[in-house]
Ligand SMILES: Nc1ncnc2c1ncn2[C@@H]1O[C@H](COP(=O)(O)OP(=O)(O)OP(=O)(O)O)[C@@H](O)[C@H]1O
């Protein structure tokens with residue numbers, strides 16, 4: 001007997017709602033519909049695409065109230081059972097609206113209704129079997145066109161992809177043969193699993209003993225295991241990834257490699273493509289919707305071996321996933337800061353468990369939560385203590401700034417070092433945490449600071465674009481720094497002056513100081529567009545520039561062989577933050593940045609300029625390195641009962657009226673107070689207290705276990721939802737927030 005037909009579908013809608021909706025299916029739709037596929041349904045006056053999560057024979061709603069499904073879009077599920085389960089876990093873990101979870105997991109083309117089926121491939125095929133008689137006949141027929149004959153003979157040997165022939169044969173040639181009825185165009189789906197034959201293995205490095213142990217351990221794991229590779233910068237972590245990936249690919253398994261920002265590390269992608277050939281696809285926000293859809297389809301239909309992607313690649317459907325790697329796992333860009341506030345590393349862990357495969361986390365400066373799990377033996381801990389290929393670790397030193405006359409923020413002794421390094425024919429890398437010329441413009445007469453009204457934030461002076469910019473909201477206004485005498489907008493005095501230094505200023509200063517050397521700026525202003533960054537890196541490696549001035553961008557995994565001096569202008573700003581994670585972030589930044597120095601055969605030196613050289617944190621980091629520093633910090637966190645030994649959630653509220661935002665948080669705190677084992681703090685102003693005219697406040701709730709926190713927050717969420725201010729203010733729950741900004 002056949003299964004009874006399913007008359008109702010439970011649908012997840014891409015809306016900030018926490019429940020599913022029932023829709024009725026007609027007889028035809030009951031046969032078409034698939035769980036995990038999209039349906040078009042009426043919602044109010046709109047038509048909306050939702051995901052079918054369940055089918056059933058009855059509904060709790062009255063049948064007259066149930067609307068009908070308008071259309072079933074997919075024949076194949078976009079979310080198989082595993083991905084459906086992942087979506088439900090995400091909604092639960094992040095206390096998030098389930099429909100939004102589904103929408104976040106899909107590429108936007110599919111949310112907009114594009115077909116999920118991979119486009120067919122066109123082939124040319126010959127019309128008949130190819131006997132010697134045919135050959136003669138064709139030769140006569142095609143006597144006047146050598147090109148056509150050539151194509152005909154090739155197609156007769158085997159079917160050929162149209163796209164591959166287009167570069168060799170003109171349309172006229174192809175059309176001509178079709179009209180003579182000798183060949184025809186056929187559509188075929190792209191074959192699955194064929195990427196395995198397309199792997200072209202590049203040569204590999206002979207692993208050193210530490211790398212060998214790491215590779216062997218990872219290769220031996222036959223079930224769900226999380227590895228932390230804690231390897232100093234330049235220790236050859238990437239080489240370990242390459243070798244363990246190769247092992248999986250040769251078994252026919254697909255691999256997902258998550259990286260913080262692909263645009264910033266084009267060298268890494270090239271390295272993977274050189275090593276494995278055409279089976280590597282990249283996924284990041286710089287791709288078009290269509291390009292991303294293609295990668296998604298190929299992963300799902302087993303038409304590629306490796307996806308190298310940023311955060312959202314963690315939701316990629318794979319036909320046969322064999323391993324997930326998260327490179328630079330400490331990086332904050334793995335945490336989504338709006339909508340579904342997920343952490344890609346946590347999602348990766350859940351997926352690895354689902355598929356019973358390995359998750360490899362790698363970093364020279366692991367996040368404290370990862371380190372904690374490794375030290376507790378929840379994760380397998382692999383360490384690479386030596387730089388691969390014989391390079392020494394750079395020496396880290398502190399430069400005491402007290403009482404020194406600085407020029408554009410640089411100490412006199414540092415200028416001497418820079419000159420010595422340049423004279424040796426080596427490169428210098430300088431880190432400043434500000435783009436632009438200067439972070440503020442003030443009037444020395446009346447004290448007025450030019451400020452963005454919408455954000456209560458000083459404007460940053462930009463000389464290259466001749467304007468003042470708000471780095472919070474992007475607002476800008478014209479300002480000509482070169483004009484004869486700029487005026488204060490309040491008292492009209494001409495004694496306005498810039499405060500602090502940014503990348504532009506240092507570039508200008510160093511260019512004046514060292515006119516015979518080229519100085520480049522590497523920040524988001526100077527590198528708009530991916531080509532530009534690529535070109536810049538190539539030029540740096542070709543030694544066209546000797547002085548490199550950059551923001552956070554320069555701290556990310558780049559390999560500059562000839563940089564031997566690295567300088568961090570001001571580390572103090574990180575020492576006085578109210579965020580308990582600030583020291584961890586500072587140490588990660590310093591470690592990653594200093595890892596850019598002395599990577600080849602010349603020793604590197606890293607200088608941190610500070611007014612606080614006796615600060616114990618700085619001392620520990622400089623003298624003992626990240627590994628020691630992080631363990632000390634972890635002990636402090638444990639003593640203070642802070643994450644990773646406790647769990648936090650942050651409730652963020654925004655409104656144009658301060659009081660309204662605060663009132664909502666006061667109500668939230670009264671809800672928190674009903675849970676005996678929940679501690680809560682706040683309301684506090686967020687790190688950025690005002691942005692785009694809205695005031696921003698937050699409260700933090702903390703519990704010993706995730707289970708307790710989760711249960712409490714779910715109830716709090718439900719009560720908040722019913723509050724009259726809920727629809728007025730903007731609010732969000734952020735589980736294990738990356739910061740309080
Ligand atoms: N076994 C090896 N023998 C010789 N050279 C090696 C070996 N492994 C890696 N290298 C080289 O050492 C350099 C650093 O390696 P790799 O980029 O893999 O390090 P990493 O740990 O990923 O660095 P980072 O932490 O900076 O991202 C590269 O030039 C690489 O080619």
Ligand SMILES: [Zn+2]
Pocket residue numbers: 452453454455456457470471472473474475692
């Ligand atoms: Zn602003």
